[in-house]
Amino acid sequence: MSEFRTLPEWDKAHELTVAIYDLTRNFPDDELLGLTQQIRLACSAVPIKIAQGSHHDEIEAKLDFLEMARDSAIEVEYYLLLCYELELVQPSDYDRLVSSIVEVKELLEYTIEKLSRNY
Numbered sequence: 001m002s003e004f005r006t007l008p009e010w011d012k013a014h015e016l017t018v019a020i021y022d023l024t025r026n027f028p029d030d031e032l033l034g035l036t037q038q039i040r041l042a043c044s045a046v047p048i049k050i051a052q053g054s055h056h057d058e059i060e061a062k063l064d065f066l067e068m069a070r071d072s073a074i075e076v077e078y079y080l081l082l083c084y085e086l087e088l089v090q091p092s093d094y095d096r097l098v099s100s101i102v103e104v105k106e107l108l109e110y111t112i113e114k115l116s117r118n119y
Helices: 007-024 029-053 059-085 092-119
Strands: none
Touching: 007 029, 007 059, 007 092, 029 059, 059 092
């Protein structure tokens, strides 16, 4: 098993990505190349960047990838708000998914701060 799969921030980000893919299956066809694609790309970028960063030995490189993951998480949070306001997401789904992305961001912030202290 790859090292990144043991990281709590990767695990939560991966779970969220699966949930976003499931949610967007029900989006209108006219959003396939718009919001559906954008939120999926942004969300999948989070665990991808965490995984990529985990394979670097240099702390600076790890931090760069974690910061990119955090930026993508912020993007996902916005897309969720947009989906909610366009009534593509039920309030209960919105609350659950926003709670998940906030948790991912907190885990990323914690890891970034911890690595930064050692840099």
